[in-house]
Amino acid sequence: xxxxxxxxxxxxxxxxxxxRLRRQLLRNTLKVLLEQSSLxxxxxxxxxxxxxxFVFAVSWSGFRYMTLQRVPPFGAIVGVLFDFLFxxxxxxxxxxxxLILYSSLFNSTEAAFLLSTPAxxxxxxxxxxxxxxxxxxxxxxxxxxxxxxxYGTVYKVSWLFYAVLPLYFIGFxxxxxxxxxxxxxxxxxxxxxxxxxxxxxxxxxxxAAVAAWAYQASITLRTQVDNREMVNQLLGGLRITQVMAxxxxxxxxGLQAAGQGFLTASPQGDAGTLYYxxxxxxxxxxAYVLTAWAARWLYRxxxxxxxxxxxxxxxxxxxxLDKLLSASVGFLDPQTRLxxxxxxxxxxxxxAQWGQVVIFSGLLVLYFTNxxxxxxxxxxxxxxxxxxxxxxxxxxxxxxxxYTGRFIYPMLSLEGKKFWVLGLLPLRRERLLWxxxxxSAVGSLLIAEGLIVLSDLMLAMPLFAVGLHVLTVAVLAVGxxxxxxxxxxxxxxxxxxxxxxxxxxxxxTLNLVAGLLFLIAVISLMALPWHAQAATARPPEGVATExxxxxxxxxxxxxxxxxxxxxxxxAGARALARMEF
Amino acid sequence: xxxxxxxxxxxxxxxxxxxxxxxxEQGELFAFLGPNGAxxxxxxxxxxxxxxPTEGSVxxxxxxxxxxxxxxxxxxxxxxxxxxxxxxxxxxxxLQFIADMYGMPPAYAxxxxxxxxxxxxxxxxxDDLTERYSHGMRQRxxxxxALLHDPRVLVVDEPTVGLDPRSVRLLKDVLRRLSAxxxxxxxxxxxxxxxxxxxxxxxxxxHGLLIGxxxxxxxxxxxxxxxxxxxxxxxxTEEVPAEAGEALNGQARPRPGGVTELTPGATAAPQGDxxx
Numbered sequence: 001x002x003x004x005x006x007x008x009x010x011x012x013x014x015x016x017x018x019x020r021l022r023r024q025l026l027r028n029t030l031k032v033l034l035e036q037s038s039l040x041x042x043x044x045x046x047x048x049x050x051x052x053x054f055v056f057a058v059s060w061s062g063f064r065y066m067t068l069q070r071v072p073p074f075g076a077i078v079g080v081l082f083d084f085l086f087x088x089x090x091x092x093x094x095x096x097x098x099l100i101l102y103s104s105l106f107n108s109t110e111a112a113f114l115l116s117t118p119a120x121x122x123x124x125x126x127x128x129x130x131x132x133x134x135x136x137x138x139x140x141x142x143x144x145x146x147x148x149x150x151y152g153t154v155y156k157v158s159w160l161f162y163a164v165l166p167l168y169f170i171g172f173x174x175x176x177x178x179x180x181x182x183x184x185x186x187x188x189x190x191x192x193x194x195x196x197x198x199x200x201x202x203x204x205x206x207x208a209a210v211a212a213w214a215y216q217a218s219i220t221l222r223t224q225v226d227n228r229e230m231v232n233q234l235l236g237g238l239r240i241t242q243v244m245a246x247x248x249x250x251x252x253x254g255l256q257a258a259g260q261g262f263l264t265a266s267p268q269g270d271a272g273t274l275y276y277x278x279x280x281x282x283x284x285x286x287a288y289v290l291t292a293w294a295a296r297w298l299y300r301x302x303x304x305x306x307x308x309x310x311x312x313x314x315x316x317x318x319x320x321l322d323k324l325l326s327a328s329v330g331f332l333d334p335q336t337r338l339x340x341x342x343x344x345x346x347x348x349x350x351x352a353q354w355g356q357v358v359i360f361s362g363l364l365v366l367y368f369t370n371x372x373x374x375x376x377x378x379x380x381x382x383x384x385x386x387x388x389x390x391x392x393x394x395x396x397x398x399x400x401x402x403y404t405g406r407f408i409y410p411m412l413s414l415e416g417k418k419f420w421v422l423g424l425l426p427l428r429r430e431r432l433l434w435x436x437x438x439x440s441a442v443g444s445l446l447i448a449e450g451l452i453v454l455s456d457l458m459l460a461m462p463l464f465a466v467g468l469h470v471l472t473v474a475v476l477a478v479g480x481x482x483x484x485x486x487x488x489x490x491x492x493x494x495x496x497x498x499x500x501x502x503x504x505x506x507x508x509t510l511n512l513v514a515g516l517l518f519l520i521a522v523i524s525l526m527a528l529p530w531h532a533q534a535a536t537a538r539p540p541e542g543v544a545t546e547x548x549x550x551x552x553x554x555x556x557x558x559x560x561x562x563x564x565x566x567x568x569x570x571a572g573a574r575a576l577a578r579m580e581f
Numbered sequence: 582x583x584x585x586x587x588x589x590x591x592x593x594x595x596x597x598x599x600x601x602x603x604x605x606e607q608g609e610l611f612a613f614l615g616p617n618g619a620x621x622x623x624x625x626x627x628x629x630x631x632x633x634p635t636e637g638s639v640x641x642x643x644x645x646x647x648x649x650x651x652x653x654x655x656x657x658x659x660x661x662x663x664x665x666x667x668x669x670x671x672x673x674x675x676l677q678f679i680a681d682m683y684g685m686p687p688a689y690a691x692x693x694x695x696x697x698x699x700x701x702x703x704x705x706x707x708d709d710l711t712e713r714y715s716h717g718m719r720q721r722x723x724x725x726x727a728l729l730h731d732p733r734v735l736v737v738d739e740p741t742v743g744l745d746p747r748s749v750r751l752l753k754d755v756l757r758r759l760s761a762x763x764x765x766x767x768x769x770x771x772x773x774x775x776x777x778x779x780x781x782x783x784x785x786x787x788h789g790l791l792i793g794x795x796x797x798x799x800x801x802x803x804x805x806x807x808x809x810x811x812x813x814x815x816x817x818t819e820e821v822p823a824e825a826g827e828a829l830n831g832q833a834r835p836r837p838g839g840v841t842e843l844t845p846g847a848t849a850a851p852q853g854d855x856x857x
Contacts, residue, residue, distance in 0.1 A: 118651050
């Protein structure tokens with residue numbers, strides 16, 4: 001055995017080096033985006049602004065309503081709302097950071113490259129952690145900031161609230177990011193072969209917990225006559241977010257203290273906002289140090305275990321899922337069914353893809369179930385109930401728009417260099433499109449119809465409205481599927497292998513903008529007229545003449561849906577027929 | 582410089598590398614050959630510290646790759662078959678990142694940057710974003726980055742795939758010069774003519790077993806043929822599968838003239854001058 005060779009004495013500040021790398025990448029990416037896809041930048045900024053303003057407006061009217069009901073700004077009800085908000089965001093951040101980190105630490109070519117350099121494992125982890133937390137915090141900022149600013153504006157809170165809000169935001173994302181990272185590292189190290197099953201089990205347990213809580217809450221709402229007792233019971237159901245150790249509760253208490261202008265302590269001797277801010281930050285930073293320390297020992301080990309934990313040739317199961325899907329589209333011809341199953345197989349074997357669907361759909365389920373509790377707590381008027389159900393319909397449509405843009409639009413391009421295999425198959429080329437269209441429409445219908453029915457049931461909407469929403473969502477699912485599949489065939493980018501980059505390109509942006517316009521048109525024609533007339537009336541019982549009159553937009557809506565599906569699919573089929581391989 | 586001592590690597594129940602013992606000395610250009618799925622890339626990944634051996638040990642420059650990996654990687658460069666470049670960095674920014682990662686003093690880094698840009702003829706596109714590079718441009722940039730910090734060990738996986746004849750010529754000249762200057766080159770390739778032309782010693786691996794290792798003359802003797810490396814390779818690899826299956830169950834000893842000579846310190850260590 002040879003003696004170790006002397007190494008040059010070099011002290012590399014790797015943290016600084018990775019920081020510079022991220023800044024360079026960000027600067028170059030922005031430059032390219034502005035030069036080549038200014039349309040995309042504008043559409044991203046506009047969409048974000050619209051969502052932000054929308055959430056702000058809804059939150060503002062909600063808080064305004066609460067002031068009219070004399071709900072105190074720093075009392076228990078607002079506290080529960082904040083606890084729940086931060087608790088939900090906490091869960092979202094744990095899941096999204098964990099999933100993003102799993103993909104970028106163990107599944108990316110960049111990670112393999114960095115691990116073959118002298119970069120230390122904890123520094124590579126830190127580099128990826130910052131990227132993952134930044135990425136997953138985007139939703140937190142977009143949803144949390146308008147809500148809290150609306151609260152501050154309505155209740156005219158102290159300036160201190162606005163001053164410390166950004167500090168709370170940044171500090172808050174550290175801890176769930178670390179929890180997600182640690183779970184990811186531990187699973188990869190100690191359960192490398194069972195990670196997918198574990199993820200599914202955790203998601204199911206969480207969904208079951210939310211469902212159980214929602215069921216319990218609905219029982220309480222139905223049986224408790226005394227409002228005070230009811231509030232107590234519901235608050236009891238949220239104990240988990242209220243214990244002193246829960247960071248979401250530190251956020252609530254800290255922001256409420258800031259709202260009252262208590263920097264160090266309240267006149268009653270309670271802790272001021274600085275105390276809670278220190279709690280959030282110190283725990284977040286300590287968690288980061290511990291996680292980075294764990295990564296130093298576990299990252300390379302986990303990378304090795306994941307790469308070699310299974311067999312050389314991976315055997316994939318789940319044939320029963322394929323059979324189930326194939327049976328559910330049994331009305332289609334066998335060739336189209338086979339194409340659908342092929343696309344489904346590809347989709348379900350990418351945890352990063354279906355993970356996003358599960359997370360966002362799960363969050364919507366959480367929101368829909370929470371809305372009902374909030375409504376009953378404050379005995380909200382029909383007008384708000386009606387408005388919220390329209391908002392939920394729009395949110396579901398927006399989710400569909402994002403799903404089809406992110407997952408369906410890139411599907412044809414992802415066939416990539418092997419597209420000639422499909423091109424040479426003994427079937428008409430347009431059948432490829434029909435296969436992808438059917439796959440998208442069936443998947444979208446299953447998810448979106450489930451969500452909208454849940455939302456309407458939670459809001460106790462009349463049956464007529466439920467039927468109207470089901471029909472609107474069906475038109476949206478079919479139209480958005482046709483649009484994404486058709487435009488995807490018109491503007492394929494076979495060289496690109498990353499679906500997110502295909503979705504972010506010019507064609508993907510055009511598809512997103514077209515989808516948003518289609519969404520606005522369909523909702524304005526099919527659902528808005530009924531909601532507008534219902535807003536001025538009492539909660540409808542049965543079907544009135546006014547209801548039928550407000551449905552005049554239904555036929556044009558169906559027409560727009562049919563055109564949105566047919567025109568792009570026809571253009572896509574023609575483009576596909578002309579394509580050379 | 583590279584020492585593999587009785588290395589075994591298992592993927593679950595499958596064994597990818599079986600009891601590999603090998604030493605590659607300083608300044609040696611070693612070619613590592615084998616059919617698809619023979620265990621070449623797994624071995625390379627263990628040398629670079631991306632994977633750890635299930636049994637045995639891997640040392641680079643005297644440092645154990647598992648326990649002292651950061652030190653080992655400080656003197657090593659790895660060019661994989663599908664090299665990575667940050668798409669949203671220019672070639673120059675990427676090279677600078679590598680220089681900083683290896684702690685090169687700024688003045689020396691600037692000098693070396695100019696040298697490798699000139700050597701691999703990157704001048705025309707080095708300030709463009711790498712997302713616009715062709716395969717050949719990417720490969721040349723990656724080689725430039727790999728040599729930038731004067732590594733003592735260069736591990737290369739399939740370097741000639743997708744390169745035009747001029748670039749292949751350039752690459753061969755560079756590898757030869759590096760070896761002459763004292764850099765250890767571990768080259769994995771399917772291009773037998775490149776291996777025959779460049780390598781001082783050749784290792785042939787199949788089903789995770791090192792079935793032959795030495796100069797071309799040694800391998801010819803082992804295969805009982807006077808033909809080209811291609812003939813030697815085909816003769817040796819076509820005789821392995823049945824035995825490999827038995828070895829898998831631990832029921833058979835490798836046949837004479839085959840793996841038996843690969844005990845630690847025996848034929849897997851260098852044997853004099855090259856075969857050319």
